[in-house]
Amino acid sequence: MHIFLDIGFTLMGGPAFSPPKMIRKILNLGEDDSAVLYDIIFCENHHTPDSLMVSLEKRLGCRISRDQQKDIAAFWQRQFLDVYELEGASVFIKNLARSGAYLHIISNLWFPFYNKFRTVFQNDLNNIRTKTLSFEEGIRKPCAEIYRRALDRAKALPEESVMVGDSVGNDILPCAELGMKCVWFKSRPVEKHQLESKRLLLSKYDDIFEVNSLRAAQSVIERFLK
Secondary structure (H helix, E strand, C coil): CEEEECCECCCEECCCCCHHHHHHHHCCCCHHHHHHHHHHHHHCCCCCHHHHHHHHHHHHCCCCCHHHHHHHHHHHHHHHHHCEECCCHHHHHHHHHHCCCEEEEEECCCHHHHHHHHHHCCCCHHHEEEEEEHHHHCCCCCCHHHHHHHHHHHCCCHHHEEEEECCHHHHHHHHHHHCCEEEEECCCCCCHHHHHHHHHHHCCCCCEEEECCHHHHHHHHHHHHC
16 A cells, blocks of 8 residues: 655644745735745745745746845745654654555655755655655645656555545545545644534545544554555
8 A cells, every 4th residue: 555645744843834924924925926936935946045036036026135035044944943743753654664555755845844854754764665745846736736646656546545644625635536545634723613614525535534643643544454
């Protein structure tokens, strides 16, 4: 069986503001610019803040002030300090690998977040067969194509695959549509009305399981493997 793992708030936690939201705040941009910001930050392969800022100015048609440049560069650097392993994530990966499952990662993220992931999980990387990352692929979740690429890269069939993620919209629904089993990991609190709404969206699909910990996610996956 193939297990596909999200990274952000599935294996790793971080600041309350996502990179696009934080940079939108630094640049004083409106909601109308959100989609372009998400594409620049999550779908372009920038290994330095300077490269990112060149693209921001070009695509948004804005001029980034010296103070804003400093704030963006500082935020980039803080990602390495502010991002951390979620409780039990490394053990989760090791246990799944020992079970004989094939592990893969698929995530919307930018380079500094992934760089910290590689550092934190450096002893687990050999257990991960493939990676499909938005900033390398040029597309992002919930686009079905990024999941198709991940399945093709893993040489996996949807019915033989499980997606583990924290986002109903980005992780669970797209994979359920493709016929994958899904484990919704509620790593962050969900308001009651939002929880009911999300459960309603998921109710038409089979093989979707809701958990509150990675240990519980492991138990669900172990049942699939029997």
